[in-house]
Amino acid sequence: MPSDSLRRFGGYLRTRWASPRRIRFWLLALVIAYTLLGFLIVPWLIQYLAVSTAKEDFGRELRIEAVHVNPYTLTLRIDGLALDDTDNRQLLGWQQLFVDLAWSSALNGAWTFQTIRLDRPMIHEERFASGKTRFSRLAPEPSEDAPTEDEASPLPALQVDELRVTEAALRFTDNLPGGVTETDQPKRVSLALEELMLSASDLSLQEGARFPVALEGQLEGGGTLAFDGSLQLLPTAVLAGSARIDELALNQAQPYLRQFANVQLSDGTLNLDGRMQTGAEQPFAFEGSAGIKTLNINDGSNQDPLIGWQSLHTKKLDLNLGERRLETAPISLNGLFGRLIINEDRTTNFSQLMATAPANARAEDDGAARMDDTDDETAPFDITVEGVELTDGTLRFADRSLPLPFSTSIHTLNGQVSTLSSSSAQPAQVALEGQVADYGLTRVDGTIHAWHPMRDTSLKLRFRNLQIPEYSPYTVRFAGRRIAGGTMDLDLDYTVSEQQLDGRNSLVLRDLTLGEKMAVSDAMDLPLDLAIALLKDSNGVIDLDLPVTGDVGSPEFDVGGVVRQALTKTIKSVVQSPFRFLANLVGADSEELGRxxxxxxxxxxxxxxxxxxxxxxxxxxxxxxxxxxxxxxxxxxxxxxxxxxxxxxxxxxxxxxxxxxxxxxxxxxxxxxxxxxxxxxxxxxxxxxxxxxxxxxxxxxxxxxxxxxxxxxxxxxxxxxxxxxxxxxxxxxxxxxxxxxxxxxxxxxxxxxxxxxxxxxxxxxxxxxxxxxxxxxxxxxxxxxxxx
Structure with missing residues (x-):
């Protein structure tokens, strides 16, 4: 009997369920269910889970215009996504995300995407005065009871044939700490990278796998960025390739610069073009050309110009943080401008520029300094500059501490400085030439060690055809007399070896004429009229040699005081021994007249x-x-x-x-x-x-x-x-x-x-x-x- 029942049940299955008609029915039902699930249920489920997760887990509002899924082509498209922060400011969003998952993912055991395309994404990050950021606030607060994981979960296998991001915008707002503005309020700085284009192919999470990456974009404040190279994600991130920065406006860094110095960076653009690399073993390396154009730095208090130039450029900049090394080819510096002022209280315009850091920043610096004391000595940074070519420079000088305010300028300054190296004892060769005022000439030749100038320096400074009346403020302070007329040639030969100065000053005065007397309390009581009458030859020339020696490392050393003593001694010796002086006179040089x-x-x-x-x-x-x-x-x-x-x-x-x-x-x-x-x-x-x-x-x-x-x-x-x-x-x-x-x-x-x-x-x-x-x-x- 049981066998008859089984036979009847088997016949029922063959005739009712295993018939071709029934199989087609169930296949059709399965296709319809898969279609409804893929086209209708899955998009709704993705949108629902995303919005609810953002609301429940992060307390943020997430909006999505539409989600489209094609279960047959395994494509996903999310249109109009926007995630708001708690203050209703948008954190991130995009116009459209398109993902094309390959069917081969089911066979090769890895998530394989043929295409991932993100159109017009926007990310807005902001750092608050507390140090937190908008995105860091998304992370849950650490709990003492939370279990600690011994090992991080391995990343899933991933392969992306083509990744493309178009017209992206990255915005960053920084709330600087108080004390940097007149109102003592946090200063808000906004930076934006716009029109960002990113492309990558054959992206993989396999260890050691590198894939090509290209990126380009522009800063809202001025400047464009571009990168074309390769990226490795595992086991550590390694980025290498060609990088370029064009016309990057440096005034975007002005708020950060004001944290350290009371200056105004009003102009200047940065250009870089070369190859860069960064990774676990190499923090950062760059080799290529670099330049800064139209740099202008002004005094932050009165907007007076301090320093700047028309262009600075080098064909090779080799920066290697791993090896702590910086090397450059010769630097071309055109249109250098500098302004030095000695105020009435003997301070300078540069000595008053350093900004006072906020109390919390000073405390952090003190703590860092104490930590540095316990660390091993850091290797010094090796800097080599293969020379400086200076053209059309201008240096302005003013001394307001004198009885008569004085100012002059050196312009059309040109010349060269040879290789500067922090790791070599060899000093650099210096050769500079410029024009003083209307008809004056200056030239600087010699050697100087940029990192240890008091150890090994030998400089010769030549000044020609200086108009002496312009320097009356110094003669008034020295001897209480103005200068009515005349020109001056000045040769300054200074040699410094292990902080010991050995110098000679040669002073040639032509057609010197004294002016009226002025009452100055600390002026020397010297018979200048008699001294000049003795020193001036038949051609109206006075020729003096003034030796200068001393220990430049001594706090009491004052080169101006030493020169003043030497000049006083020379004048007194001339007045006291006039005939001996007249016997040793020499003629004057006039070689400049031949051109x-x-x-x-x-x-x-x-x-x-x-x-x-x-x-x-x-x-x-x-x-x-x-x-x-x-x-x-x-x-x-x-x-x-x-x-x-x-x-x-x-x-x-x-x-x-x-x-x-x-x-x-x-x-x-x-x-x-x-x-x-x-x-x-x-x-x-x-x-x-x-x-x-x-x-x-x-x-x-x-x-x-x-x-x-x-x-x-x-x-x-x-x-x-x-x-x-x-x-x-x-x-x-x-x-x-x-x-x-x-x-x-x-x-x-x-x-x-x-x-x-x-x-x-x-x-x-x-x-x-x-x-x-x-x-x-x-x-x-x-x-x-x-x-x-």
Whole structure:
């Protein structure tokens, strides 16, 4: 009987449940259920769990516009996600997240994604004055009863074929501690990285696996960032590749700088381009080019300029934190500017810049210092700079502590400093040259050890043609007398070895004239009128040697006091032994008179050169047997561009005159001359299409407007540049310029309206001379001497 029941039950299954019709039914039902679950239930469940978890576990509001799941392609799309903090500020969000999970994940035992794409994500982090951040507040508070895990759970196997983040925005707000603003309130700083693009391929969590990564973005405050390289996530993160920073605005760091110094970083941009690497064994390494342009640092109290430059650049910057090493190729520093002021109380403008740190920050620093005392001595940082090239620098100095306020400046400062190394005992070579005031010259040569200047330094400072009346404040303090007239040459030779100073100062005064007396309590009582009468030779020259020695490491050492004592001793010795002094006098040097310099393409004498020619004329009146030979110089590369411009302007003047129009000082870019300039342009470039050229300087004003904007000035500048470039310069033009230069010097020498004019037969013009190369901004004419 039981066997009959089993047979009947088996027959029932075959006819009712195992029939092809029934199998198709259940397969269809399974497909429908899978479809409903994937397309409807799973999206709702994801959105519900995400919103409820954010609310219950984190106390935050999470909003999601839509969740789309395709169970057949295994794709997930989440649109319009936004997570708010407790104060309703958005923490993070995105426009769209798209995830494409590969079916192979079920076979290879790893989460494998063909594509993960995140569009317009936004993350806003903020650090509060307490030190906490918005994201750190999401983490649960540590509990003493919470169990500790011995080992971290292993990460799941993961493979992403393509990861792409587009138009991301990372925003950071920092609430700096109080005491840095006038209201003593926390200062809020906002930084933002926008238009961030991130791409990666073959991303893997397998140990030792590296995959390519590319990133680029721009800072809201100015500057762009880019990276292209590789990333390893396990066992430790390793990032390596090419990195670039373009025009990063440094004033974004101003609030942080004010924490340490009372200065205003008003301008400056950073540029970096090279390769970087960071990892467990290498904290950070970078090798490439670097530069900072248009840096301006002002006094935070009165906005007076302190220091800055037009550009600083090096072709190689090698920074290695692991090896504690910094190396650079020669640094080009253009347009350096510095300003030093000695106040009435003898303090300087730099000594008052350091900001007072808040009490809690000072306490942290003290604690860190005590901890450092217990640590092993940290290896020193090895710094090597392969030289500094300085061009067009300016240093301004003012001393308000003197009876008469004094100020001067050194400008057009150029020169070089050789390799600076903190690990070598070899000092650096220094060679600098600049202009003091209107006609003065300064030069610095020698050696200095940048890290140990008191150990090994040897410098020679040369000052030429300084106007002595400008230095009356120092003579008033020294001897109670103003200086009415005269020039000064000063040679300062200083050698410091193991803090011992051995120096000689050579002072040459020309045509020194004393002024009125002034009552100064600490001035020396010296018979200056008698001393000057003895020291001045028939040419009005005073030549003094002043030795300077002492221990620069001594707190009592004052180089100014030592120089003052030496000068006092010299003057007293001259007054006390006048005939012995007169027996040891030497002549004066006048080698600078043999060079007259001209700017490119010009033959007029600039003020310094007019003064030089005037001094040359004065010297010749005392040497009647000498004649001058003037050979006008020229150089095609140096003079050609300016001559071309002059020819173009002459051509414009001629065309204006032919059209009976006002010539005056014709301007190639003036609007009134545009038609004539266009005619000149088509003459030189007959095949050019002016309409096409105009279109290059025309742009639409808006998407919905048919109006266009024409940049007429840029258009005229373009035509002018092309016209100038079309001019031809001949050998005859250059020789005529050279002759004009020689003639200008000749006329200045024989000018009957000048003091002590020279006879014309003593100034002879020679055939022009071509100069093979010109260094700097001037071409020099070497003056020759001949017997008359």
């Amino acid at each position: 007259v310099e001209f700017p490119p393409g010009r033959s007029d004498l600039l003020p310094p050169q007019r003064e030089r020619v005037a001094k040359l004329r004065e010297a010749l009146t005392q040497r009647p047997e000498l004649a001058l030979e003037l050979t006008g110089p020229f150089n095609h590369t140096f003079d050609g561009p300016i001559l071309k411009r002059g020819k173009a302007i002459d051509a414009l003047r001629q065309r204006l005159a032919q059209a009976d129009r006002e010539t005056g000082e014709p301007n190639l870019t003036a609007e009134a001359n545009q038609d004539v300039v266009e005619t000149m342009f088509t003459t030189h470039y007959p095949e050019a299409d002016l309409a096409a050229i105009r279109s290059r300087f025309t742009e639409e004003q808006g998407d919905s407007s048919e109006d266009t904007g024409f940049d007429a000035l840029a258009y005229r500048n373009h035509l002018a540049d092309r016209i100038i470039a079309a001019q031809s310069i001949t050998e005859s033009d250059l020789r005529a310029l050279a002759n004009a230069r020689a003639t200008a010097v000749q006329q200045a020498l024989v000018d009957p309206g000048a003091d002590n004019p020279i006879d014309s037969n003593r100034v002879r013009l020679q055939d022009p001379e071509t100069i093979e190369s010109v260094d700097g901004e001037r071409i020099a004419m070497e003056v020759g001497l001949a017997a008359d």
